[in-house]
Amino acid sequence: MPWKHSAEEQQSLRFDGNFLYPGDLVAAPNPDMPLQDAILTRRTVRAYRPEPVPYELFEQIVETAMHAPTACDEQRWKIIYIDDPAVLQDLYERGSAAVLTKAKQAFLITYNSHTDNLQYLDHVQSAASFIATFGLVAHSVGVGSCWLGHLPNKGELRRMFNIHPLFEPIALVTFGFYREKVKMRPRKRSAVQIIFKGRFEREGLQFSKAKNVPVRTVVRTLYYLLPPFLRRRLRKYSLKYEKKFYNEVYD
Numbered sequence: 001m002p003w004k005h006s007a008e009e010q011q012s013l014r015f016d017g018n019f020l021y022p023g024d025l026v027a028a029p030n031p032d033m034p035l036q037d038a039i040l041t042r043r044t045v046r047a048y049r050p051e052p053v054p055y056e057l058f059e060q061i062v063e064t065a066m067h068a069p070t071a072c073d074e075q076r077w078k079i080i081y082i083d084d085p086a087v088l089q090d091l092y093e094r095g096s097a098a099v100l101t102k103a104k105q106a107f108l109i110t111y112n113s114h115t116d117n118l119q120y121l122d123h124v125q126s127a128a129s130f131i132a133t134f135g136l137v138a139h140s141v142g143v144g145s146c147w148l149g150h151l152p153n154k155g156e157l158r159r160m161f162n163i164h165p166l167f168e169p170i171a172l173v174t175f176g177f178y179r180e181k182v183k184m185r186p187r188k189r190s191a192v193q194i195i196f197k198g199r200f201e202r203e204g205l206q207f208s209k210a211k212n213v214p215v216r217t218v219v220r221t222l223y224y225l226l227p228p229f230l231r232r233r234l235r236k237y238s239l240k241y242e243k244k245f246y247n248e249v250y251d
């Protein structure tokens with residue numbers, strides 16, 4: 001069986017060497033596309049077509065994505081569907097990722113945090129497994145998505161959405177029909193570089209100092225400690241400093 005490693009090798013989507021055209025999937029959904037093609041052509045998108053994804057289609061995607069693995073096969077996801085522009089705007093003003101202003105639909109994924117495996121946060125892993133699967137299934141039918149971890153404090157989300165104390169908000173996912181094309185994002189490393197056989201090999205690793213994680217963590221914590229009304233006022237200033245995602249080139 002021929003194994004595919006890059007967008008050039010797949011046949012499900014037009015690819016011009018630089019851009020993929022997932023917008024074609026909106027008119028011609030292809031839920032049966034080969035798994036490798038779906039993996040090689042799915043890309044995060046942060047802006048969508050104006051027409052909303054019908055709720056029934058969203059439900060179908062969720063129904064399939066629910067076959068994702070979960071810790072102990074507990075399948076304890078609860079998903080809050082959001083299509084109220086005022087709620088999306090409110091989340092943005094409270095300090096969530098700016099891409100929310102471009103989305104008309106999203107869901108907040110919560111997972112039952114009643115776990116004895118807190119050290120490995122297996123409830124978070126179970127939610128992540130759903131999100132990754134959702135992204136692939138949605139892609140095959142022309143629905144693009146963006147996984148967002150840049151959110152206000154969990155307590156605030158709990159109050160906004162009336163989340164049960166045993167459930168933990170994990171991430172927000174915006175989604176909508178693909179516009180036309182997306183830039184291919186080449187892989188930064190090869191499998192040989194990330195697989196260690198039996199033992200973590202520390203030699204030769206390079207770490208970026210540019211991220212300045214300690215400072216960013218403190219600033220971020222302080223920002224989210226501010227009351228929402230102050231964060232709303234500061235939002236236009238904080239936007240400038242918002243890093244959507246890192247241009248990561250180091251280990």
Ligand SMILES: Cc1cc2nc3c(=O)[nH]c(=O)nc-3n(C[C@H](O)[C@H](O)[C@H](O)COP(=O)(O)O)c2cc1C
Nearest residue numbers: 042043044046097099146147148149150185244245
């Ligand atoms: C845990 C996690 C959190 C993320 N949070 C954000 C976010 O807050 N804002 C955003 O624009 N993208 C976010 N993303 C999307 C990534 O930026 C995106 O997956 C990455 O740039 C690679 O693009 P690709 O999905 O097309 O491969 C997140 C992805 C993951 C897995």
